[in-house]
Amino acid sequence: MRSWRITDAELRQWLQRLIDGAGTVIAPASDDGLLVYRPISSADEAVVEASGITRWSAKERLLPRTETLYAYTASGNEVTVASPPTEPSPQVLFGVPSCDAAGLLRLDDVLLSGIEDPFYAARRRATTVVSIACAEAAPECFCTAVGGSPAGVAGVDVRLAPLGEGWLVEPLTERGGELVAAAGVAGWQEATAEDRTKVVEMEHRVASSIGREPVPPEWAELLEAGFDHQVWERIGWYCLGCSVCASVCPSCSCFDMHHEADVFGGEELRTWDACTFALFTRHASGHNPRSTQAQRFRQRLLHKLAFRRSDEPVRCVGCGRCVALCPAGLDIHSEVVAAAAAIAEEVSNGTG
Amino acid sequence: VSTVNRAEVSAGAAAAAEGWQPQIVALVCNWCSYAGADMAGTTRLQYPPAVRMVRFPCTGRMHPLMVLKAFEGGADGVLVSGCHPGDCHYVHGNLVARRRFAIFRALMDFLGLDMRRLHFSWVSAAEGQKWARVVLEVTEAVRAAGPLPERGYSEHGADVDLPAAQDDGPPQVSDEALTALRSHLRRAAASALEDGRAMAVLGLGRSSRGRPHAPLVVTNAVDCQQLEWGVGWGGSPASYLAAAAREHGRVAVVARACELGGVIGLAREGQVARDRLVIIGVQCLGASDGDRLADRCARCSGAPDGSCDVVVTPAGAVAGTGSPGEAERRPGDPRDRQIAYLESLPHAQRWGFWQRQLARCLRCYACRAVCPLCYCSSCVAEKHRPQWVSTAIDSRGNTAWNVIRALHLAGRCSGCDECTRACPADIRLDLLNRKLTQEVEERYGQIGLSLEERSALVDFRMEDGEEFIR
Numbered sequence: 046m047r048s049w050r051i052t053d054a055e056l057r058q059w060l061q062r063l064i065d066g067a068g069t070v071i072a073p074a075s076d077d078g079l080l081v082y083r084p085i086s087s088a089d090e091a092v093v094e095a096s097g098i099t100r101w102s103a104k105e106r107l108l109p110r111t112e113t114l115y116a117y118t119a120s121g122n123e124v125t126v127a128s129p130p131t132e133p134s135p136q137v138l139f140g141v142p143s144c145d146a147a148g149l150l151r152l153d154d155v156l157l158s159g160i161e162d163p164f165y166a167a168r169r170r171a172t173t174v175v176s177i178a179c180a181e182a183a184p185e186c187f188c189t190a191v192g193g194s195p196a197g198v199a200g201v202d203v204r205l206a207p208l209g210e211g212w213l214v215e216p217l218t219e220r221g222g223e224l225v226a227a228a229g230v231a232g233w234q235e236a237t238a239e240d241r242t243k244v245v246e247m248e249h250r251v252a253s254s255i256g257r258e259p260v261p262p263e264w265a266e267l268l269e270a271g272f273d274h275q276v277w278e279r280i281g282w283y284c285l286g287c288s289v290c291a292s293v294c295p296s297c298s299c300f301d302m303h304h305e306a307d308v309f310g311g312e313e314l315r316t317w318d319a320c321t322f323a324l325f326t327r328h329a330s331g332h333n334p335r336s337t338q339a340q341r342f343r344q345r346l347l348h349k350l351a352f353r354r355s356d357e358p359v360r361c362v363g364c365g366r367c368v369a370l371c372p373a374g375l376d377i378h379s380e381v382v383a384a385a386a387a388i389a390e391e392v393s394n395g396t397g
Numbered sequence: 398v399s400t401v402n403r404a405e406v407s408a409g410a411a412a413a414a415e416g417w418q419p420q421i422v423a424l425v426c427n428w429c430s431y432a433g434a435d436m437a438g439t440t441r442l443q444y445p446p447a448v449r450m451v452r453f454p455c456t457g458r459m460h461p462l463m464v465l466k467a468f469e470g471g472a473d474g475v476l477v478s479g480c481h482p483g484d485c486h487y488v489h490g491n492l493v494a495r496r497r498f499a500i501f502r503a504l505m506d507f508l509g510l511d512m513r514r515l516h517f518s519w520v521s522a523a524e525g526q527k528w529a530r531v532v533l534e535v536t537e538a539v540r541a542a543g544p545l546p547e548r549g550y551s552e553h554g555a556d557v558d559l560p561a562a563q564d565d566g567p568p569q570v571s572d573e574a575l576t577a578l579r580s581h582l583r584r585a586a587a588s589a590l591e592d593g594r595a596m597a598v599l600g601l602g603r604s605s606r607g608r609p610h611a612p613l614v615v616t617n618a619v620d621c622q623q624l625e626w627g628v629g630w631g632g633s634p635a636s637y638l639a640a641a642a643r644e645h646g647r648v649a650v651v652a653r654a655c656e657l658g659g660v661i662g663l664a665r666e667g668q669v670a671r672d673r674l675v676i677i678g679v680q681c682l683g684a685s686d687g688d689r690l691a692d693r694c695a696r697c698s699g700a701p702d703g704s705c706d707v708v709v710t711p712a713g714a715v716a717g718t719g720s721p722g723e724a725e726r727r728p729g730d731p732r733d734r735q736i737a738y739l740e741s742l743p744h745a746q747r748w749g750f751w752q753r754q755l756a757r758c759l760r761c762y763a764c765r766a767v768c769p770l771c772y773c774s775s776c777v778a779e780k781h782r783p784q785w786v787s788t789a790i791d792s793r794g795n796t797a798w799n800v801i802r803a804l805h806l807a808g809r810c811s812g813c814d815e816c817t818r819a820c821p822a823d824i825r826l827d828l829l830n831r832k833l834t835q836e837v838e839e840r841y842g843q844i845g846l847s848l849e850e851r852s853a854l855v856d857f858r859m860e861d862g863e864e865f866i867r
Contacts, residue, residue: 049577077555077753079823100821101759103561110790112757184607283603283612285636285766289821303781303788307470314789317760339798372767373820374604374631 046222048215050240052285056212060226068135071106073099082106093140095207096181101366102145102295103138103154107168111316111350118310133306137224140177143189143197144364146176148295149361155298173224178206178244179251185365187257188376193363196248206244216349230294252324257378260350260359264385268351271388280380281339283373288319290345290367296360319342350381419539420509421448421474422467424459426575429480429521436525445536448476451737455479457490461501462785463806465797474514474539481519482859492857499855500807502865503836504800507740509748513542517600519865531867546748549792550756554749560738562731568628568683568690575682577711579626582679585707585714586649587618589675595649599634599641600624612637630684632692634813635659635769657705658811661846668772671848678705679718684853692827693814695729696815703738704846723847732831757822758795764802764816764826770809777801808844808853
């Protein structure tokens, strides 16, 4: 596909045209000082930068924190049921880093495979992803350790990459091509091989600056083999049982269903849930198969980095948000390295 | 992305706003106000029909969550009414309620609820006339306030510009002092383990690349070398104290001055036994919040209180005096200016400011998880028979959750600001906590460090202020 080299002004212009066209544009923007993804009404609101990351991922734009599955009102013997619209308006996720784009594919694995989730699927089909390649890695970043790249294209329809001055615009899918054609191109300068080389060099530079040890796929078996190893207790003891990690995670997709009603009507809702909460697995009898916080921590870590089919990537995309925000200072990457080392040592000593 | 909700389904009701009449929920006690209303009826007094009554045994049984529930259910105003002081059927239920509602009212006022919507009265069984008058006054006040404003993210409040916090850069620390503190701290911790006063020491140490020191538990004297001290702020050992005490029995905990209140609170509230607890108070050199001094440090000298069992300063580790000293309170907490500024704004703007803040709440409960004094094994946020706090992560549950978290800490919070540090959404929980501490201390006296002290909201005095009660 063709690619372009555009100026900052052209980028803003394109973004403004996307906003003016049909649908919603979601971009990193300040919410009273906090950088989050939110719908923007003018291109100036968007923080389009090749470094820095929103406080949490864009997943709530596809899997809302809480959504109504159906609602009803009751009046006497009359019950009126309303279902939510299944045809959401088109949306563009603009300026997401590669890790967040990859996170959407992880959500797809869960919510589109097997029985499709109609609410998620409808939004997903209406979503186009414009990524920005990273020109800098934060201290918490570790995408390269889990098979990603600071300029990765998985899940991306159009990739933007900083060229120092201006941006390289590369449509990667048919839908991405349409997005560019619909609102840009006229007057844009064709990109050169040099521009593309520059981005490849940047990708290498940023990737090598991350310097976190890779989490190889073979560790999955090792970690599962060491399921009962005491290392989990030692590390997981510090988990405080909140859900900061799952809430900010681009690939955590667990939810709970609940019903809220009074005499006038009610709603069936689904709301984000997290395996780090004790209530996540507690049975009605009171029995909890994951009875300690350390077990719950182990569950999350293994689900992010081990439990998988052999042909699947791990679920963690290495955005580093949980590392930056864990109030207990737990670092999923350091902890998995420590756990793998402890388990491997026991295996090699023949005591496992 | 549009979704339906019940409000839209019943849009017809909202559309009838023209013919709007105030809807008021009255929470009344069985023995006085309910009987007073009965008296008004049998006396054939006329008063506006806007009030729906809910009868309780006592105002002491009325929880602020019940008031919130009424507002959530669409009430434009709420009236809480019970027996005059001295008349309580249960001796002092109304006196405890008086403190609780004084503080609740202050919080709702601070959050921007129009105070024409929230009313309190003492109406005895003989006061039919007073009941009719109170209902008339309350109805007119609520009518003047108009329909309840929407909860949730609003454009209103976007222009609130809090006075800047101090920014003198991170705390300056001499390496010499730090090295001395570290070495005395490690020795004090090792000695507690060696002579069996503690089976585990909770301190700071563990940290991943470039992150500040985080809590560390140590169970043998050699590992005490891993204990760290510094200005990094990556968690509080006190967050783990209740759990560690259950697990290890005798525990030593390393505490900054601001964390001591949480530790003492756990002992005071029976979560840890004071005589099975070794408190190692270490001279705090200030905590850094990013690249500046944390707000709470402005008013604190950082000196360990005498009630600590071991007091560690750069000069050495000595035994504490065994009795709490008068904490030195310096002025200059930037939050005080921010609170005063917010209070100078009209209610609607304040409501907008806080609704924008609370709309960000992800309900991750990190605030609860790190708080030393949030130790309930089953939190009211998780009760669902009945459900007082909606689990929906939106305006339904977010306001109720944040209100009740702050209220449960009123009079108990030691101001360590762990909840604010832990919040991934940067909600200004510290402003809520600080405001409530100001209110409690102004009304009921300074929150101290004595083991015998009772938390202000489970205590009462006959002469407590009731200027807000009709």
